[in-house]
Amino acid sequence: ILCPVNLRHAQLDLRAYEEAVAMATRRQAKLLVATVAPEMERNLNIRDSVGYWTERLDEFLADNRHDGIEVEAVVRPGAVHRQIVKLAEERSVDVIVMESANPKIQDYLLGTTASHVVTHAHCSVYVVRG
Numbered sequence: 001i002l003c004p005v006n007l008r009h010a011q012l013d014l015r016a017y018e019e020a021v022a023m024a025t026r027r028q029a030k031l032l033v034a035t036v037a038p039e040m041e042r043n044l045n046i047r048d049s050v051g052y053w054t055e056r057l058d059e060f061l062a063d064n065r066h067d068g069i070e071v072e073a074v075v076r077p078g079a080v081h082r083q084i085v086k087l088a089e090e091r092s093v094d095v096i097v098m099e100s101a102n103p104k105i106q107d108y109l110l111g112t113t114a115s116h117v118v119t120h121a122h123c124s125v126y127v128v129r130g
Contacts (some may be wrong), residue, residue: 002032002093004084007056013099016128017064020097023126024069032091033061034074036083050075081116088121095124 003020005012017033024031035057037049054075061073076083088096100114118125 001027001029002034002084002088002091002096004034004036004080004096004098005057005060006080006099007035007053007060012060014064016097016099019126019128021066021069023095023097024066028069029094030070030072031066032072032074032087032093033057034076034084034087036080037075037077039077039079050077081113081120084113084117085120088123093123095126096121097126097128100127100129 001020001024003017005017020031020033023029035053037053039049054073057073057075061071074087076087084096084098087093096117098114098117114125114127118127
């Protein structure tokens with residue numbers, strides 16, 4: 001099970017992550033939690049983008065329960081929508097569990113990232129509405 005998380009939001013909505021953990025627990029499956037580091041950081045103080053986001057993802061996993069399941073953290077540089085699909089293909093995941101949209105965009109049924117993933121993924125995509 002692949003669960004991409006966007007660590008850039010000041011207040012994380014954990015519904016997709018919590019659903020992915022519950023799904024992995026029920027299926028006795030491995031959970032792959034991923035975040036995508038931007039190719040060009042807006043914050044010029046961040047020199048090692050992948051290293052920075054790896055630390056943030058490790059902190060996220062330390063702060064959020066995932067008892068009893070195997071979890072792997074992955075940070076990939078690039079475009080979010082493309083890297084989610086690529087990672088799902090490379091790891092042959094059965095399902096992607098993700099949020100529907102950026103919390104700031106409430107007028108859309110699906111955000112552009114979720115829409116791209118649903119359209120291009122070669123596996124099932126479970127979209128959790130925000």
